[in-house]
């Protein structure tokens with residue numbers, strides 16, 4: 001990809017190297033660090049402006065994550081599971097149980113983009129409540145029927161035949177997080 005070499009040479013030899021006919025440029029190597037600029041990420045996409053102009057960071061809204069699903073033990077994702085927690089509920093459609101804890105990590109990444117609320121990690125709507133529907137297993141695979149079941153459950157999380165408490169839905173496709181089927185505010189207000 002790059003027609004160049006990485007080399008360690010004495011500082012006093014740099015000009016000699018730079019002046020070689022076949023050398024276009026010489027650049028110092030640099031130390032790079034992964035992530036660790038969450039606030040900058042938020043400002044880059046103007047999420048902070050949304051927070052200030054609309055006066056909300058998602059409080060009162062519930063979002064269903066349909067994925068592998070969420071490691072709710074992560075401190076930035078509430079550190080727990082169940083009513084009153086950031087990840088307030090969900091279901092594991094892969095293993096047929098009520099514990100949708102992530103065993104793959106992708107869904108946790110998605111949940112973090114949406115709702116992380118930690119000192120070093122913050123999502124676009126850090127005050128939303130999450131519901132976790134696991135439709136992809138530890139290998140990252142799942143079935144269309146499981147996804148459909150999770151979408152149905154998103155429209156009726158308490159399975160009582162009414163969609164009055166329906167959630168907004170997010171899933172990831174081809175590398176993008178896409179928001180779909182926005183539901184209602186969890187306290188029964190207007191559709192969003």
Ligand SMILES: [Ca+2]
Pocket residue numbers: 092095097098099100101
């Ligand atoms: Ca499970």
Ligand SMILES: [Ca+2]
Pocket residue numbers: 155156157158159160161162163164165
């Ligand atoms: Ca319902």
